[in-house]
Amino acid sequence: MEKQERRQKLLENLIYLIIWVVILVSPLLEHKYNGETINWNDIFRAWKMIAPFFILFLINNYVLIPFLLIRKKSWLYLLFSLLTVCLIFALNPFVKLKRPGGMEKHPPREFMMNRPPKEEMPGPKFPMEKEPPRQAMRPPMWQMPGMISPMVNFILTAILVLGLNVAIKLLFKSIRDEHRMKELEKHTLQTELEYLKHQINPHFFMNTLNNIHALIDLDTEKAKETVLELSKMMRYVLYDATQPTLPLAKEIAFLDNYIGLMKLRYTDQVEIGVSLPEEIPNVQIPPLLFISFLENAFKHGISYRRKSFIHLSMKVKENEIECLVINSSFNNATEQHKGIGLENVKKRLRLLYDNDYTLDIQSENNEYRVLLIIPIQS
Template identity: 45%
Template sequence: MKEFIEDNYFAELIKKRPPEDNREGPRFKLFLYVQMLSYAAPLLFSIAIKTTKRWVKTEAEKKEADNFKLQTELQHLRYQLQPHFFFNSLNNIYSLVDISPDKAKSTIHSLGKLMRYLLYETSTELVPLSKEIEFMRKYIDLMNLRLTDKTTVESSFPISEPQTKIAPLLFISLIENAFKHGVSANKNSIISIDMTIKENIVDFTIENHNFPKQDNDKSGSGIGLANLEKRLQLLYPNKHTFEKELKAGVYRVNLEIETN
């Protein structure tokens, strides 16, 4: 490489060198290497810029592909949740048809309002928490229509949260699960739902008596909680805690989400 540069770029300089016995070798070589570096530096700098641009472009394309994959997976999970919710609600209405036709009619009307929110207002990445609270309240009222006096439902939500926004439909599967497994036809039970907000943390706790389903009970598909856990991993990585516990016949779930 040295010889190539000397022959092509410093031929004139080499021709004009002092005789061997009159020049100082190390100084001339140092001068030669400095000249070589001055020519090589712009070339190396140009290569570095092009390499950096190529890396930035590759990273941007990778990030775009990852984001597209994430959005596709979230959309799939959302579409998966909607029929699951509808299926469970229809099961509840079916159980009322013979017992109380009037309640069944009222339930269908209420379900229509819930489905309107589910289909038209949850397509955005974030929704006001107040909208989610309103949705949960309506769902609890809907479920109360089929309960007997043996089941008590207690719920507490923040009165007004206009500033807080959250990914939609994260809590409804927990409430569905409580009504599915926490209601008995011949035993007293309590379903307790509590949501609080402290700074930017939404804390949601739900407790219910646990009545294991019979093996021949095929209502529901068990997809709700698995769907929720997957969405939490995608939407709030390292920004949520999700704890489940069954103790003394009471099933307790606590979900905390950092919203910003």
């Protein structure tokens, strides 16, 4: 983040540099364009007239904007900007105020060069070498006859400098603010995802330990096998699932181990069907997205008095993964729909994919169906 802000700051200063270089070079280009010989006195005079506006830019860019405008002290910024413009105008030696009637108190020397010649004395005229015409120096724009008053002209130019400076500064500030908001949203998203993922772990282990507890009295050997299966699943949840994404093959293996653990507990009266892809592509998905659907299916979809079934089907298509869980329902669909694990998955899906996913939950004809379709992230 800091590196990105330094780049933007460098780009902003580079834009200022380019603008002022163009302004300083423009007098030279004007002479070249008009086919005139470069008169360095004229160039230096033009640069001296530009200097007050450059000083105004420096004060505005490095003092007034950072300490007043950026800190939302708008009225103080306007006041001090106006005072700065007036002070620079008052100290500018190149602005000569006009007397009433349009005549200057001290006409510029260059205007004296264009005065009509004095009346020649009568007498014999001798051929003399013709003196080349002297080129008059162009007066500053605010001293041209008929132009706007010097103060108004200076203030308008100063407003243009300040306005352009503020526009560029606020543009880059908005870019930096937007970048910071994205970083903050990303950090908040990651924090919330970690919180939701850690909520899944205790919920999952609580259910699994209850299953092992029930198996100990029924079948000790099956209980031992269950502990081994649980150790594999704990390794996945505690170590592998801490990553933002994992290969799809690991998630499928985790689901297969969980189903194997559940088969050890339930007898043949529960029909458990599994259809997983044989060839698993090398794609990455967020961990622990599907386990909550299986947990809810085994928790709410099995009855010891009635025949029950649980079917898991997963298909990997070109750009998406489709997971379908169907289980028997015994008038407890409302309870299953409001499970803690399922609510966590819904929040994670919204945070991870926004609206780019499908979660369809239906309960009818003693069946509870959950269809989840997520995009494959490249």
